[in-house]
Amino acid sequence: MNKTTNINLGGLFFHIDEDAYIKLRDYLDAIKRSFTDSQGRDEIIADIEARIAELFSEKIQNEKQVIGITEVEEVISIMGQPEDYLVDEEIFDDQPEKETTSTQQPHQRISKKLFRDPDDKYIGGVSSGLGHYFGVDALWIRLLWILLVVAGIGTGIVIYILLWILVPEAATTSQKLAMKGEPANISNIEKKVREGFEEVSEKVKNVDYKKMGNKVKSSSRTFFDFVGDTILVLLKVFAKFIGIILIICAAFTIIGLFVSLFIFGSAGFIEGPWTHYIEVVNTTGVPVWIVSLLTFLAIAIPFFFLFLLGLKILVNNLKSIGSTAKYVLLALWIIAVIGLTVIGIRQATEKAFTASSTETRQLPLPLTDTLLIKAEDYGSWDDRFYNDDFDIVMNNGTKKLYLEDVKIINFNTSVDSSATIKTHKSAESSSYEKAREKASDIEYGFSLTDNTLIFQNYLLTDYKNKYREQEVEITLSLPEGTVIFLDPSLRRILGYTFANNMGYSGYDMQGHYWKTSRDELICLDCEEKTILDEGDEDKDNEKVKIDSNGIDIDINDENGENFKLKIDEKGIEIKTGSKNDTLI
Structure with a gap:
């Protein structure tokens, strides 16, 4: 078993075994000997080491992987041997280079990578980098930006800023070579560094020191550099603000x-009004704490990652929570979403079908006097918890659901002169059979004492039946000519529309005597309605009279013109001024 050594190469740490370390050390020593008397030797060696570090980073799968002899040999084959390249030690001399033979490997092109070019930039080097990547002159790219800014109403500025932020700058020699599609080997790195020194040498020779001194005094930075740095600062501040917002919200x-x-x-463990409500609407039977836990995981886990994202924006080099934790959280989130989906489908199907149960009860005849119809609530409960749709009451020690969904929907004239009350109960469930069973479990009653008929204005059902839109509808059939009095206590349970000669709604029918007929109820104590226009100062000039005889409208304007309209069983009669038109 070979020993393992930790090395720092190009600012990166690697684990390498002893044989590979010896081969890599000898290789780097040979490169250093090749550049002993060369200008820019340190820069060349640093760039070569940085390139080797990049190649090692691409080959290892994790930080703990050990680099072996195979990886070192692969890197050497990419970088090349130092003896393959001719090093010119007279780089700054004006003498022509000596012709020598070389075993240099033929130049090979590699796939280009997109970088911003810091050596040829006006603002951020985006145009020059795109020019290298697509193989066109950067001038055409800059002209395209101008066209996008003018024709696209500023679109080019947004795109440029995004590329400026997202595209990295070619900072190292190997990145600059990759930007141009050239292999980052010893020859090209050495050539690139030498070109940089030649450029610096030419600038040193041709510089106007007096002009340069004045420029340094006035400003050491270009306008575009200032604008670029300002935008970058603003973007960083904006990013920090976004990070703070993410942390707070999450x-x-x-x-x-x-x-x-x-x-x-805690529903099911702690008893209270709100826990009762949750249990009643939860028709699936799944414990509420399980639903709460799944909901927490489904929502909290994404917000936890948003919280980490905010921290990463604010804190540089934030340590990762690790792949294991990420996979565990992802698995929990998937389980929670699937679980909530299944529970949601079950909850929806529990109210997918509506069924009813009808009971008909015959009243004793004859009804010799006026039938008084009333409604009453239960006098008192052992305990009562109030909610919007239903209440929860204790009835003789038994927990019940209390609902006020009770309506008298019709008054019919019986065909066989009998008196009957039809009670129509309905409920919802996951099937017709279960819905019918839930409807049958509804507890509703009424009583007849002498000539007083009393309806409950509520219904009850057992607590375990849950809330399933239970309701009761009542139809009262009476012999023709029966006189009834609708007590004001019926106001809440009377339906909205009943056929009657006054056109009253169910809300207005209470407090009056009515007589049943074949087609409608006839009011026995209703006053004739006279409708006046309240906006007219002289109310005597405009009258609208509606009664059992028909409609009579009489209008006189300020000029003395008269308009009359009468509608009765004879037809329609219209009078205006001296003209008399009768339409039948």
């Missing part, structure tokens, strides 16, 4: 979900 959401989990999850 933290408050997770805390709120945790509190909700505790409150709703």
